[in-house]
Amino acid sequence: MAGPGAALSPLLARAQSGERVAEELVQGRFGEVGTLRHLTVSAMPAAPAGVLLLLRDTSARLREEAALRASEEHMRSIVEISCDGYFFHDRGQFLEISPGLGRLLGYYETAELIGRNILDCVAPEFRAPARDVMERGVEAPYELAVLHRDGRRIPVEVMGRPATFQGRPVRMGAVWDVSVRKAAEERLMRMEHFRDQFLDAAGDGFKAPLQRLHCDVLALQHAGSLPEDLTEQVGRVGQGVRRVERLIRQLLDFTRSRLSNGLPVHPAPVHLGQLAERVVTDRRSAHPGRDLRLVTGGDLRGTWDGERLSQLMDSLVGNALHHGPVSSSVVLQVQGRWDGVTVQVHDPDCRVPPEYQGTLFEPFKHRAVCAADDGLGLSLFIVRQIALAHGGRISVESGAADGTRFIVWLPREDAPSTSGP
Numbered sequence: 279m280a281g282p283g284a285a286l287s288p289l290l291a292r293a294q295s296g297e298r299v300a301e302e303l304v305q306g307r308f309g310e311v312g313t314l315r316h317l318t319v320s321a322m323p324a325a326p327a328g329v330l331l332l333l334r335d336t337s338a339r340l341r342e343e344a345a346l347r348a349s350e351e352h353m354r355s356i357v358e359i360s361c362d363g364y365f366f367h368d369r370g371q372f373l374e375i376s377p378g379l380g381r382l383l384g385y386y387e388t389a390e391l392i393g394r395n396i397l398d399c400v401a402p403e404f405r406a407p408a409r410d411v412m413e414r415g416v417e418a419p420y421e422l423a424v425l426h427r428d429g430r431r432i433p434v435e436v437m438g439r440p441a442t443f444q445g446r447p448v449r450m451g452a453v454w455d456v457s458v459r460k461a462a463e464e465r466l467m468r469m470e471h472f473r474d475q476f477l478d479a480a481g482d483g484f485k486a487p488l489q490r491l492h493c494d495v496l497a498l499q500h501a502g503s504l505p506e507d508l509t510e511q512v513g514r515v516g517q518g519v520r521r522v523e524r525l526i527r528q529l530l531d532f533t534r535s536r537l538s539n540g541l542p543v544h545p546a547p548v549h550l551g552q553l554a555e556r557v558v559t560d561r562r563s564a565h566p567g568r569d570l571r572l573v574t575g576g577d578l579r580g581t582w583d584g585e586r587l588s589q590l591m592d593s594l595v596g597n598a599l600h601h602g603p604v605s606s607s608v609v610l611q612v613q614g615r616w617d618g619v620t621v622q623v624h625d626p627d628c629r630v631p632p633e634y635q636g637t638l639f640e641p642f643k644h645r646a647v648c649a650a651d652d653g654l655g656l657s658l659f660i661v662r663q664i665a666l667a668h669g670g671r672i673s674v675e676s677g678a679a680d681g682t683r684f685i686v687w688l689p690r691e692d693a694p695s696t697s698g699p
Contacts, residue, residue: 293321293329361452384427543583543667551578569607576614593657594623602628618689626681
């Protein structure tokens, strides 16, 4: 080895003076190419008047330790950027805590937490599940509440991973403060609760007086002793009451679908053929001079929301009766298959302009074309929402040769919603 004399001379001198030199680190550029080496040197006196010199090259080990420290520091930097804080622990005891996590817990001197049990900083109701997660080495994120130094509970999300700390295997945990998200979720829940209460109260508040008006109108119509002009007026009042009832129901349905991202449905076993018969009977009573037909076939039993599907069929039939010529025939066809049911309403004498067909089911669009008799332009939008709530779909076909046909596909409960007619 060329040139080690200058680095070793002091150690040799100490050994010659009778001192035992043990495990002294010497570094320098040795050899012909001047490679930086790290040597561990031991020296001791040896007779007669000599020195026993032991050299061990630790360059590789020291390079590995330096690389490991650099890797750990790099990992700490990445984790500190990606979360609100992190910690290393060994069997539940803190080994290291990032400043961010210390601040989250109310400790600006993180050394106060080193050696303490992690569970001391966890809210009591979460200690048992947190202990289970640590013992099983779960790596999926989980939520709990930690205790601030002042006693406040702070909701956090934690994710653990195996890690290396000072050359030994331990666990590392990354922590995210989810207080803002939790507060937003609670506000949203309160808003949703208020929304549901408001819609239910509004529906019930309108429903009761309208039902009383409807009953009074029916009683007057069946009295049999009204003059002819009053009979006509009572009939118009009855029509107005029914129209107001439809308007209110559609506005509530529209609001509910917008706020809840869809209409709620309550499926139960129903027979669509029987529902269709009631819809046709009611519409024939309201339009005694119109040719309204019902065609059914196949298995029409299934699990759907009967009230909503009655509303769907009634809206489509009402739309056809309102916009088609008085002389035209409107056909309601309900056809069952093994995977679902097709509901069609056909008016051979009604046309929908091509430029309207792409936006026909949007709210408040083309009121003069597709608003049925409500005047709001909501009926077809709500029909589509009802179909979507059942996993189905609706389409329209309109042309000079065959008139206008609305087609609704409703899958059965156990059929995929992508099945087609």
